Amino acid sequence: MNKKIILIIFAIILGSVAILAYQSWYFNNDTTSRIILGNQNLPEPVLEGNLSLEETINNRRSVRNFTRESLILSDVSQVLWAAQGITDLENNLRAAPSAGATYPLELYILVGENGVDGLEAGLYHYLPLSHSLEKLVEGDLRQKLYESCNNQEAVLNAPVSIIITGLVQRTQDRYLDPDISSKYMHMEAGHAGQNIYLQSTALGLGTVSIGAINQVLMRDLLKSGQDEEALYVFPVGYPLN
Numbered sequence: 567m568n569k570k571i572i573l574i575i576f577a578i579i580l581g582s583v584a585i586l587a588y589q590s591w592y593f594n595n596d597t598t599s600r601i602i603l604g605n606q607n608l609p610e611p612v613l614e615g616n617l618s619l620e621e622t623i624n625n626r627r628s629v630r631n632f633t634r635e636s637l638i639l640s641d642v643s644q645v646l647w648a649a650q651g652i653t654d655l656e657n658n659l660r661a662a663p664s665a666g667a668t669y670p671l672e673l674y675i676l677v678g679e680n681g682v683d684g685l686e687a688g689l690y691h692y693l694p695l696s697h698s699l700e701k702l703v704e705g706d707l708r709q710k711l712y713e714s715c716n717n718q719e720a721v722l723n724a725p726v727s728i729i730i731t732g733l734v735q736r737t738q739d740r741y742l743d744p745d746i747s748s749k750y751m752h753m754e755a756g757h758a759g760q761n762i763y764l765q766s767t768a769l770g771l772g773t774v775s776i777g778a779i780n781q782v783l784m785r786d787l788l789k790s791g792q793d794e795e796a797l798y799v800f801p802v803g804y805p806l807n
């Protein structure tokens with residue numbers, strides 16, 4: 567074999583290794599490459615409640631202790647809708663505002679054992695367009711969530727926790743500047759989070775916004791890529807006392 571052929575073979579091997587490495591990196595960063603274990607439709611959200619907006623704002627407090635009572639599926643549905651549900655079907659606009667309607671936020675719900683009537687324990691991803699959940703992981707993962715939230719007890723005793731993450735690239739595709747895009751994404755988590763607080767309060771539930779999150783542990787729990795940042799965790803349940 568002459569030198570030229572050896573060089574060509576070497577270049578082909580090197581090229582193949584580079585392509586495989588790129589594919590592996592790309593798919594590890596792609597949150598849509600997860601395996602979906604099943605789908606669950608959610609009850610339609612309702613547009614009337616028992617408390618006025620003013621009463622709800624006045625009653626809202628951070629709640630960190632919860633009873634062991636299971637939530638009902640319609641309440642879970644209502645809180646997810648308030649955070650990121652579709653409120654304008656024609657234009658697919660959501661319950662919380664978004665800079666340039668770029669919608670960088672994703673919602674997950676971690677359900678503990680007997681956490682919700684009619685929903686098995688596990689980790690679910692909320693799909694706003696179909697107002698449904700896709701199941702990502704089976705089982706009660708509250709211990710892992712507790713460790714991902716710097717050992718905050720509220721997520722251990724809450725029947726469910728809602729996790730808000732963000733994919734800043736969606737906003738950056740529009741606004742280009744990484745700092746501005748990141749700022750917008752974090753502002754949006756605040757809007758969605760306040761809706762979770764208010765809707766929970768209006769339903770007689772309690773919650774607290776948890777910002778202390780270990781990104782490495784949370785990524786492992788959510789099986790998310792480097793492009794997805796965990797922004798907030800909201801344990802939700804019936805307030806104790």
Ligand SMILES: Cc1cc2nc3c(=O)[nH]c(=O)nc-3n(C[C@H](O)[C@H](O)[C@H](O)COP(=O)(O)O)c2cc1C
Pocket residue numbers: 626627628629630718774775776777778
């Ligand atoms: C950005 C942010 C991060 C927070 N992080 C936590 C947290 O990690 N753990 C916690 O127990 N409360 C957390 N809180 C809740 C505050 O402690 C709470 O809002 C504050 O004590 C005021 O009480 P209130 O919500 O009942 O009005 C956070 C609140 C905000 C706005």
